[in-house]
Amino acid sequence: MNIVIIGTGYVGLVTGVGLASLGNKVTFIDLDEEKISNLNNKKLTFYEPGLDKYFEEDETFTNMEFVSSYSDIDWKDKEIVFICVQTPNNIETNSVDTKFLESAITEVSSVQNENLVITIKSTIPPYEIEKICNQVGLDMDSLTFNPEFLREGTAVEDFFKPDRIVIGGNDSSKVQKLKDLYSNFEAEIITTDPISSQLIKYLANTYLPMRLSFVNEAARLVKSSGGNLDDVLKGVGMDSRIGQHYFRPSPAWGGSCFPKDVVEVNNFYNSEEVNLPLIANIIESNKIQTKWTANMLKSIHNEKKLNGIVLVGAAFKEDTDDLRNSPTIDIYNELLAENMSTMIYDDLIKSEEYLSIEDFEKLEGAHLIALMYPVKEDLLSKINNIVSNTNSFLYTPWQL
Ligand SMILES: NC(=O)c1ccc[n+]([C@@H]2O[C@H](COP(=O)([O-])OP(=O)(O)OC[C@H]3O[C@@H](n4cnc5c(N)ncnc54)[C@H](O)[C@@H]3O)[C@@H](O)[C@H]2O)c1
Numbered sequence: 111m112n113i114v115i116i117g118t119g120y121v122g123l124v125t126g127v128g129l130a131s132l133g134n135k136v137t138f139i140d141l142d143e144e145k146i147s148n149l150n151n152k153k154l155t156f157y158e159p160g161l162d163k164y165f166e167e168d169e170t171f172t173n174m175e176f177v178s179s180y181s182d183i184d185w186k187d188k189e190i191v192f193i194c195v196q197t198p199n200n201i202e203t204n205s206v207d208t209k210f211l212e213s214a215i216t217e218v219s220s221v222q223n224e225n226l227v228i229t230i231k232s233t234i235p236p237y238e239i240e241k242i243c244n245q246v247g248l249d250m251d252s253l254t255f256n257p258e259f260l261r262e263g264t265a266v267e268d269f270f271k272p273d274r275i276v277i278g279g280n281d282s283s284k285v286q287k288l289k290d291l292y293s294n295f296e297a298e299i300i301t302t303d304p305i306s307s308q309l310i311k312y313l314a315n316t317y318l319p320m321r322l323s324f325v326n327e328a329a330r331l332v333k334s335s336g337g338n339l340d341d342v343l344k345g346v347g348m349d350s351r352i353g354q355h356y357f358r359p360s361p362a363w364g365g366s367c368f369p370k371d372v373v374e375v376n377n378f379y380n381s382e383e384v385n386l387p388l389i390a391n392i393i394e395s396n397k398i399q400t401k402w403t404a405n406m407l408k409s410i411h412n413e414k415k416l417n418g419i420v421l422v423g424a425a426f427k428e429d430t431d432d433l434r435n436s437p438t439i440d441i442y443n444e445l446l447a448e449n450m451s452t453m454i455y456d457d458l459i460k461s462e463e464y465l466s467i468e469d470f471e472k473l474e475g476a477h478l479i480a481l482m483y484p485v486k487e488d489l490l491s492k493i494n495n496i497v498s499n500t501n502s503f504l505y506t507p508w509q510l
Contacts, residue, residue, distance in 0.1 A: 111134050111135075111189045111190060111290075111291055112134070112135045112137075112187050112188045112189050112190075113126070113129055113134050113135065113136045113137070113188070113189065113190050113191070113192065113291075114136075114137045114138075114139065114183060114185075114188050114190070114191040114192070115136060115137070115138045115139070115191075115192050115194060116139050116140075116191060116192065116193045116194060116195060116214045116217075116218075117139075117140060117193070117194040117195040117196070117210075117214070117232075118138050118140040118142075118145055118146070118149060118155065118176070119156075119194065119195075119196060120156065120158065120260070120262055120265060120366075120432070121194040121231055121232075121258045121260065122138065122140075122192070122194030122195075122231075123138070123149075123154075123155070123156075123161070124158060124161060124260060124265045124266060124269050125192060125194065125231065125258070125260075125269060126138050126174065126192075127161060127164050127165050127170065127174070128164065128266070128269035128270060129291075130164075130170045130171075130173040130174045131164045131167065131169075131170040131173075132294070133173065134173065134291075135173050135174075136173060136174050136175075137174075137175050137176075137177065137183055137188070138174065138175070138176045138177070139177050139178070139179075139180060139182075139183060140176075140178060141178060141213075142178070143178045146176045146177065146178040147178075149176040150176045152165070152166060152171065156431060156432070157430065157431040157458055158262065158263075158265050158266060158430070159263065159264070159266065159429055160266040160267070161265070161266050164266065180217045185221045185222070185223050185226065186223060188223060188226055189225070189226065189227060189287065190226070190227045190229060190287060190288065190291060191218055191221075191226060191227070191228055191229065192229050192231045192256070193211065193214045193215065193218070193228070193229065193230050193231060193232055194231045194232060194258070195210035195211055195213075195214050195232055196210050196232070196366075197210065197211060197232045197233055197234050197370070198366075198370055199369070199370035199373050199374070204373060204377075205373075205374065205377050206234060206235065206238060206370070206374050206377075208234070208238050208241075208242060210232075211230075211232060211234060211238075211239070211242060212242050212245070212246075215228075215239075215242050215243070215246060215248065216246050219246045219247065219248040227254055227284045227287045227288060228248075228252065228253050228254065229253070229254045229255065229256045229288060230253060230254070230255050230256070231256050231257065231258050232258075233257060233258070233308070233311050233312070233315070233367065233371060233374075234308065235308055235312070235374060235377070235378060236250075236255070236304045236305050236308055239253065239304075250304075251280040251281060252281055252284070253279065253304070254277060254278065254279035254281070254284050254285055254288055255276075255277070255278035255279060255304050255307040255308060256275070256276065256277055256278075256288060256307075257276050257278075257307055257308060257310065257311035258311075259272060259273065259274075259276075259311070259314065260272075262365070262366075262427070262429075262430040262432050263427060263428060263429035263430045264429070270295075271296065271297070272295065272297045273297065274297050274298050274299075274300055275292050275295060275297050275298070275299045275300070276299075276300045276302070276307050276310050276311070277289065277299060277300070277301045277302070277307065278301075278302050278303055278304040278305075278306060278307025278308065279301075279303075279304060279307075280303065280304065285301055289301070309378075311371075312371055312374065312375045312378070313375070315367055315368055315371035315372070315375075316371065316372055316375045316389055316392065318356065318368065319363050319368040319369075319372055319392055319396065320388065320389075320392050321356060321357070322356070322360060322363045322396075323363070323392055323395040323396055323399065325343065325357055325358065325359050325360075326359055326360065326362070326363075326395070326396075326399045327395060327399075328342070328343065328346070328359075329343075329359040329507070329508075329510060330399075330402060332510070333510050339359070339508070339509065339510050340508075340509065343357060343358075343359075358508050359507045359508045359510070360399075360437070360482075360483065360507055360508075361399070361400070361403040361437050361438070361441055361480075361482050361507050362396050362397075362399040362400040362403060362437035362440065362441070363396055363426075363437065364426040364434075364435040364436050364437045364440070365426040365427065365432065365434065365435055365436075366426075366432060366434035366435065368435075369393070369396075369435045370435075372389075372392050372393055373393065375389060376389060376390055400437055400440050400441060400444065401444065403437075403441055403507065404441045404444035404445055404448070406505075406510075407419055407441070407445065407450075407478060407480055407505065408445065408448055408450055410478055410503065410505060411450065411478045414476070414478070414503055416475075416476050416477055416478045416502070416503060417451070417474075417475035417476055417477055418450070418451035418452065418453065418475075418477050418478070419445060419450055419451065419452045419453070419477065419478045419479075419480060420452075420453050420454070420455055420465065420470065420473070420477050420478070420479045420480065421438050421441060421442055421452065421453070421454045421455070421480050421482055422454075422455050422456070422479060422480065422481050422482060422485060422489075422493065423438055423456060423481065423482035423483050423485065424436060424438050424439070424454050424455075424456035424459050424461075424464060424482075425438070425456065425458065425459065426438075427483050428483045428484060428485070429458075430458070431456075431458045431459045433459070437482070438454060438482045441482075442454060453465050455467070455470045457485070457486070457489050467492070470492075470496065471492065471495075471496060473496055473500055473502070474500070475500060476500050476501040476502045476503065477500065477502045477503075478502070478503050478505055479493060479496065479497060479502050479503070479504050479505065480504075480505040480506075481493075481504070481505070481506045481507075482507075484506075484508075
């Protein structure tokens, strides 16, 4: 099929490269000219395991074009446009910032091609889309929704083998077109109305951080009760109704999606009419965890009379260079505010602000080396060497 992808971020680029590798013709548009120039020069703009292999393949690359201006797109023969722009949280209003979507929808609303299937992949409540449609004079019922569930770090695998494909829409021929696009995927396709499609996305992104917060609260409880964290979590997770998967304590959770989606899910309802205390307190639980981790690091550091703290892993989780809402940065700032000598090391992100591996390996004196998430074998063996050479102390949130 002939496809347009609006936004070449994590979702847009992975989806478009995946679709191109399956034989579709894909035009990418991004207003960020530097990103488009890099992509045209076969340079990826972020790290995502396995993406380079597909992106650089000649057959895939010839199926793709990259433009930075809407006027460069020949819309006549296009069949589906996926809108994949960012939907961050607007801190002032504590609700989703729709300006990127507004601008993308405004552009596609003037396209003269009534068969074009306009599909929203960005995470956005339908009531916000309705407002934008009313502003630009677009019929909301003509839109389709195809929320995205990929996880940074395993996004390529998630594209080819999703757990499910969700399509929301009221126009059956447009919904069918999307089903045709995905017909060779093994995953079950759930077709539903626009609101349900977005609630599936928002509630999944509410349950997951809630589960992470539960494990973190369990870890704090075990720690204060003097139990053994490994044994307790193993024993709890062995209940088949609970499971061990996604059940690992962390310094706190973060990323470009969970924090803003949990904020937004609390805007779906009127809290004077509906009382959802669990959902309403997930963010608060995570804030407490961030402070708790910083305090824990500070007390270990002081108790053991160490020379400073090194946080290992700057991004919000392993296998990504995405720094958006990274708990490491929050913990780093908390520790600096307490005048603790603190540094960050990351093996994917090179920055003058972080320790280089050479400086890390030359560390002088005993430090508290805190893993923010599991690291690869070779880095772990380097860290173990540093620990034994300097009498440092290794901290991991999952082995308190
Ligand atoms: N990152 C994830 O892991 C993930 C997973 C599932 C769903 N989502 C959702 O998908 C959406 C996109 O997320 P992302 O992380 O890929 O975003 P991103 O910030 O990585 O990329 C968005 C891209 O859109 C471009 N853009 C903005 N306005 C534009 C416009 N009017 N026209 C053309 N390009 C424009 C930006 O320059 C940027 O390159 C969000 O709604 C997010 O919540 C993200």
